[in-house]
Amino acid sequence: MSDRIRTTKMDMSGLEVDLCGVKFKNPVTVASGTFGSGAEYGDFVDLNKLGAVTTKGVANIPWAGNPTPRIAETYGGMMNAVGLQNPGIDVFCKRDIPFLQEYDTNIIVNVCGKSEADYVEVVERLADEKVDLLEINVSCPNVKEGGIAFGQDPKALESITKAVKAKAKQPIIMKLSPNVTDITAMAKAAEAGGADALSLINTLTGMKIDVNRRQFAIANKTGGLSGPAIKPVAVRMVYQVANAVKLPIVGMGGVMNYEDAIEFMMAGATVVSVGTANFHNPFVTLEIIEGMKKFMDEKGIEDINEIIGCVK
Numbered sequence: 001m002s003d004r005i006r007t008t009k010m011d012m013s014g015l016e017v018d019l020c021g022v023k024f025k026n027p028v029t030v031a032s033g034t035f036g037s038g039a040e041y042g043d044f045v046d047l048n049k050l051g052a053v054t055t056k057g058v059a060n061i062p063w064a065g066n067p068t069p070r071i072a073e074t075y076g077g078m079m080n081a082v083g084l085q086n087p088g089i090d091v092f093c094k095r096d097i098p099f100l101q102e103y104d105t106n107i108i109v110n111v112c113g114k115s116e117a118d119y120v121e122v123v124e125r126l127a128d129e130k131v132d133l134l135e136i137n138v139s140c141p142n143v144k145e146g147g148i149a150f151g152q153d154p155k156a157l158e159s160i161t162k163a164v165k166a167k168a169k170q171p172i173i174m175k176l177s178p179n180v181t182d183i184t185a186m187a188k189a190a191e192a193g194g195a196d197a198l199s200l201i202n203t204l205t206g207m208k209i210d211v212n213r214r215q216f217a218i219a220n221k222t223g224g225l226s227g228p229a230i231k232p233v234a235v236r237m238v239y240q241v242a243n244a245v246k247l248p249i250v251g252m253g254g255v256m257n258y259e260d261a262i263e264f265m266m267a268g269a270t271v272v273s274v275g276t277a278n279f280h281n282p283f284v285t286l287e288i289i290e291g292m293k294k295f296m297d298e299k300g301i302e303d304i305n306e307i308i309g310c311v312k
Contacts, residue, residue, distance in 0.1 A: 003035075003039075003138055004024040006233045007028070007057050008063050010049055010286070010289060010290060010293070012025050012026050012289070012292055014038065014232075014293075014301070014302050014303050014304055015027065015289070015292065015293060015296075015304050016304070017051070017268075017270050017271060017304060017305060018247055019133070019168070019197060019271050019275075020169075020173075020196045020197050020248065021135060021171065021172035021214055021216050022106055022132050022171065024051035024271060025049075025050075025051055025054060025105075026050075026051045026289050026292070026304075027051055027249055027269075027270065027271045027272055027292075027304060028050060028051045028117040028149050028261065028272055028274065028285055028288055028289050028292075029052040029053065029054050029106075029194070029250070029271055029272070029273050029274070029276060030050070030053060030054050030109060030254050030272070030273060030274055030275065030284045030285060031054065031226075031273045031275030031276075031278075032054050032055065032056055032089055032110035032137065032175075032278065033054065033056050033057060033080075033082065033084075033110075033149055033275070034056075034274075034276060034278045035054070035093070035276040035278055036056055036098065037053070037055040037056055037096035037099065037229065038053045038055075038096075038099060038100050038103070039096075039099055041278070041282055042144070042206070042232060042306065043284060044282035045123075045178055045282060045283065045285060045286060046221075046286070046299070047100075047103040047105050048103050048104045048105060049105075049286055049289065050105050050285055050289075051105070051106065051271060052105055052106035052107065052108050052132070052133075052271070053093075053100055053103075053105055053106070053107060053108070054108040054109075054113075054135060054273060055100075055107070055108065055109050055110055056086055056097060056110065057086055057110040057111065057112035057121065057137050058086050058087075058089055058092045058109060058110065058111060058112065058122060058124050059084065059086055059088060059089065059111075059113055059114075059118060060088065060089070060113065060118050060121040061086070061088045061089075061265060062087050062088035062090055062091070062279050063084055063085055063086050063112075064083075064085060065082050065083035065084065065085025066081050066083030066085075067217065067219040067220070068185060068219060068304065069217065069219055070082050070083065070219060070220060070222075070223070071218070072208050072217040072218050072223065074206070074208055074225065074227070074229070075125050075229065076227055076228045076229030077225055077226050077227020077228060077230065077254070077276060078225075078226060078227060078246055078276055079083060079098055079206050079207075079208055079217070079218060079223035079224060079225050079226075079227040080223050080224050080226070081092055081218045081219070081220035081222065081223035081224065083220070084137070086112070086114045087290075088125075088251075089121075089122050089125045092109075092131060092232075092292070097109075097130070097131060103198075105279075106131065106132040106133070107130075107131040107132050107133075107281045108131070108133045108134070108135050108173070108240055109126060109129075109131050109133075109135065110134075110135045110136075110137055110175070111123060111126075111134055111136050111137060111164075112137045112140050112189050112269050113136065113140055113189065114140055115144065115158050116144075116159065116163050119163070119164055120163055120164060120167050123164050123167050123168045123172075124167050126169075126170070126283070127167065127169040127170075128169070131170060132170060132171075132195075133170050133171050133172070133173055133196075134164075134168055134170050134171070134172050134173065134210055134224070134297075135172075135173040135250075136151035136161075136164055136172055136174050136175060136279065137172065137175050137202070138151035138157060138160060138174060138175060138176070138177065139151050139175070139202050141271055149177060149179075150184065151175075151176055151177035151179075151180070151202070152177060152179060152186075154185050154186060154188075154189035155189070156175070156192065157186055157189040157190055158189040158190070158192050158193040158269060159191070159193070160193070161174055161192075161193025161195050161307045162189050162193045162194055165193065165195070165196075166193035166219055170248060171196035171197065172194075172195055172196050172197075173195070173196065173197040173198065174190040174191070174193075174197075174198055174199070174248060174257070174288065174306030175198075175199040175200065175202055176198055176199070176200040176202065176237075177201070177202045177242075178200065178201040178203065178204055178233060178234070178237055178253075179204065179205050180201060183200070183201075183240055183241060183247075184240050184241060184244035187200075187241040187244055187245045187247070188244060188245060190245075191245045191246070191247055195247060196247070196248075197247050197248045197249065197250065197270075198241060198245070198247050198249050199250035199251075199252065200237055200241060200246075200248070200249065200250075200251065200252070201230070201233065201238075201240060201247070201252075201253045202224070203223075203224025203225055203226045203230070203250065204224065204225045204226075204230050204233065205222055205223075205224065205225070206222065206223060206225035207221065207223070208223075208227035214217065214227050218222070226235060226254070226268040226275055226276045227251070227256075227269070227276040227277075227283060228256050228276075229254065229259075230253045231253055231255070231260060233253065234251065234252065234253025234254060234264070235251075235253075235263055235264060235267050236267075236269045237253075238251040238264055238268055238269050239267040239268055239311070241268070242267060242268020243268070243312075248252035248267055248271075249269045249270060249271075250269065250270070250271045250272070250273055251265070251267065251268070251269025251271070251272050251273070252264075252272065252275060253275075254276070255272055255273070255274045255275070255277060256277045256284070257284075257287070257288060258287070258288045258289075258290075258291025258292045258294075258295060259272075259291070259295075260272075261288050261291075261292060262292060262295060262307065265307050265308050265309075266307050266308075266309070266310050266311045267309070267311060268308065270308055270310040272288075274288060286305070292304065
């Protein structure tokens, strides 16, 4: 373990939450794609102190991702079009899961695919692995439906949720796209399909043009916008979904500090995921956990569960 790692003692009493029967020592995890599978941040963050580590998306075969450049800074955040680059399920099971099992934290595996069969194959491969939950990224295109993302069609979302749930041995969290007309319709479709929980929001579709070069800043032309700029949208959607379905929620989208995390929980999230903030402050997750505990002490809150969905 590196000398740079944050090793301060932390009081986590009262921070425990339950997500789909899985006990979390605190409600903080990391957003898929912003933390690798933990090893990249092992020099800075004591993974034992996180409620869970959510891995980068893994597919049935290796994905090369999109051409570069594929990341650009924007006002209040960043855009990415990485394209879910990953080594595939074989390498993931051999390398990444054993690494994470060395730590006292929950493991949430993000699953991606280009067809229903792809998702099911990965879920079946993970059935006997020692991981706690599966987060299903439904923003990938459904090739059988003309390329529309599973997460943008309620019928397709319900269908893939059913297919994954039928094979999964771990609870499944369906990760919803915000690029829809009605987020509650998508949440209800996932609930109807048998989802155990929901995570939201994924990135908003955006674009940036380099005016000096007269070119798109990202080779893919469009990318996923994340960071504090999208937080008000994310909080609104978490609130709407929390009041439309009975499923627990992993809330994310611009969480930069403990106040943001508390805001998501008050809107209805049980667990909060930190993404873009990791890129400019690798210690941010631990600072958020410490801040949440301080907030509870100052407000006389003995159990963090008291604030989940407290704003109506």
